[in-house]
Structure formats: structure tokens, C-alpha cells
Amino acid sequence: MTDTYLVTGGMGCIGAWALYHLRRSGARAVNFDQSEDRHRINWLMTAEEQAAITFVQGDLRDTDGLKAVFAEQGVTHVIHLAALQVPFCRANPVLGAQVNVTGTVNVFEAARENGVNHIAFASSIGVYGPPSDFPPGLIPNDAPKNPRTLYGAYKVCNEGTALVYYEDYGITSTALRPYTVYGVGRNQGMTSEPTKALVAAAKGQRYKIPFSGEMQFQWASDVARQFILAAQQPLAGARGFNLGGPPSNVARFAELAKDALPDAEIEVVDNPLPFPAGFDDSALRASFETVYETPLEEGIAETISHIQRLGDGIEQ
Numbered sequence: 001m002t003d004t005y006l007v008t009g010g011m012g013c014i015g016a017w018a019l020y021h022l023r024r025s026g027a028r029a030v031n032f033d034q035s036e037d038r039h040r041i042n043w044l045m046t047a048e049e050q051a052a053i054t055f056v057q058g059d060l061r062d063t064d065g066l067k068a069v070f071a072e073q074g075v076t077h078v079i080h081l082a083a084l085q086v087p088f089c090r091a092n093p094v095l096g097a098q099v100n101v102t103g104t105v106n107v108f109e110a111a112r113e114n115g116v117n118h119i120a121f122a123s124s125i126g127v128y129g130p131p132s133d134f135p136p137g138l139i140p141n142d143a144p145k146n147p148r149t150l151y152g153a154y155k156v157c158n159e160g161t162a163l164v165y166y167e168d169y170g171i172t173s174t175a176l177r178p179y180t181v182y183g184v185g186r187n188q189g190m191t192s193e194p195t196k197a198l199v200a201a202a203k204g205q206r207y208k209i210p211f212s213g214e215m216q217f218q219w220a221s222d223v224a225r226q227f228i229l230a231a232q233q234p235l236a237g238a239r240g241f242n243l244g245g246p247p248s249n250v251a252r253f254a255e256l257a258k259d260a261l262p263d264a265e266i267e268v269v270d271n272p273l274p275f276p277a278g279f280d281d282s283a284l285r286a287s288f289e290t291v292y293e294t295p296l297e298e299g300i301a302e303t304i305s306h307i308q309r310l311g312d313g314i315e316q
């Protein structure tokens, strides 16, 4: 049987990069997304390259529709990314739960019914509470999860769902918990501001990032590759991993942008986000031979040149 990767949420930032890397590797990829808006994919691939991908429009909340896609497309690998982000869950908690929680149950059910025994899916560092919950230092992989956002609560629920599907049905899963993802395509969600600043800077415009603080930045291309690896290399059980990487901060991000683009004018407002500074990724490193971690300065420089290549084709 040919390997077929189902990417849910492939019209989104990480999903578009996952489709990009899957296509480059020659794998068969199926995108499942309710949106038909290809703007992020267009920033990564030509129309000819996109022709190698199967696009299925559908809603994660549609249990039968999703099951049919698994069966019709002969899905063998799953990278489940589709979700509503923090502001959308806050604005519409019921829809947030339907998409993020029920949608994830639907993915596990569709996998179970179709004999797919492993799932890689997106969790988030949003599963953890604010810095006041923790002593200083990196937060360990098994730290208590007491989120203060509905988005975080839904992600905790998904990690629990994964555990039960392992215990009851033997379906293994790997949840990855990104922090601040940046790169071409990151134009939505609370922590998309640093990327928006790069787009503005590359276009010669000033930008004010409305928050500051310590955090870990992860390049969307690296994150997507880690999800692909997580789908390809099942581990025993239902596992969840902080993505981690070197702790940094928003001011440093702006400085590195200026190194790559000396005319960049990026202001960072002194308003730390209520998130811990960093998360320990040693569990991820112990479990995977490869951890994709492009240094921040390279990721920023590559993102700026990518934006410049796209010219008028990219907006914030």
C-alpha cells in the first residue's frame, strides 16, 4: 500500500509547510481543511507543485465525512493540525470545543475504524499555566497542566483523549507542543506578531510588536518536519512533547531581524505575555534521533529573504 499522509489544517501555517515538505519528499499528501483559501500554500509552492497534493474540503466536526476521507483516500499516516487558535476559542467557546475537542475525537475514531494505528497531532505549550505556576527555569515535559485558557484546556483534553485511545484500542500517538511559531504563513493567532513584523520590515514599513518577554521561537518549516517525523516514527504509548529549543525573547527576535535587514524598524512594547519563558525539550531529544532546530538567526534571515522573493505577493 502506498503511504498516504492526511494533513488536517493544511491551509494553515504549519500545515502548509507540512504539505511543502511531504511533496518535496515525494510522499502522497492529502489536505483536509474546511478552507479553500490557498494563500499560505501559494507562498510556498507553485501551482504545478500543488498539483501533486490532493485537496479535500471538509469540516473536522463532520464525523462521517472525515471517516469517508480516511477510507476513500487510503490514509496510512495522520498529521492532525486543524484547530481554532486562542482568540477564536475565546470568542466562540462552543465552536472552539466542537472543532478542537470533538474534531480530535473524530480523527481518532476515523483512524480506529480504518485501521490506522498511529496519529501525530498538535498540542501546544498552552496546556501549561502562567509563569506563577512554576519555579524559575525550563518547565519539564511532565509538569502539571493547569491551563487558564479554553484553548489550553481543549488541548489538555486532546492529550487525554489520545491516552484513552491507546489504552482502549492500542492506537499510539505523538502530540507535539509548539511555542511561538514563526515563518512565512504565520499570519494568524496571538503570537503571529513577530512574523508580521518581519513582513513589514521586508516591505520597508515600521512595526510595533504589542508584547515582549522571554519565549522560544520555532521556525514553521522545522515544526512541520518534526510533525512529519512524529507521524513516520510511532513511539509506544500516547506521548506528548514540548518542542523547546533555545530560550530567547522578543527583543532579541527584533535585533536579529535588524542584523538581517539593517533598515528594519521594529519596536517591542514592554508588555510580557503571561507565558513561561521556556520548556524543556529533553524528552523529545531522547525519543527522536532528529530534532529540527534551525538557529533563530538563520530562520529569521531565511524568512526575510522568502518574503522578499514573494514581493507584493505576500501581505501581513
Ligand SMILES: NC(=O)c1ccc[n+]([C@@H]2O[C@H](COP(=O)([O-])OP(=O)(O)OC[C@H]3O[C@@H](n4cnc5c(N)ncnc54)[C@H](O)[C@@H]3O)[C@@H](O)[C@H]2O)c1
Residues within 6 Å of the ligand: 008, 009, 010, 011, 012, 013, 014, 015, 032, 033, 034, 035, 058, 059, 060, 061, 080, 081, 082, 083, 084, 085, 099, 103, 122, 123, 124, 125, 177, 178, 179, 180, 181, 182, 188, 189, 191
Ligand atoms: N502557530 C503556533 O505558534 C502554534 C503554537 C502551538 C500550537 N499550535 C497548534 O498547531 C496547529 C497548527 O497551527 P497553525 O498555526 O498552522 O494554525 P492555523 O490557524 O494557521 O491553521 C489552522 C487550520 O485549521 C483549519 N480549520 C479550522 N477549523 C476547521 C474545521 N472545523 N475543519 C477543518 N479545518 C479547520 C483552518 O481553516 C486552518 O487552515 C494547531 O492545532 C495549533 O493549535 C500552533
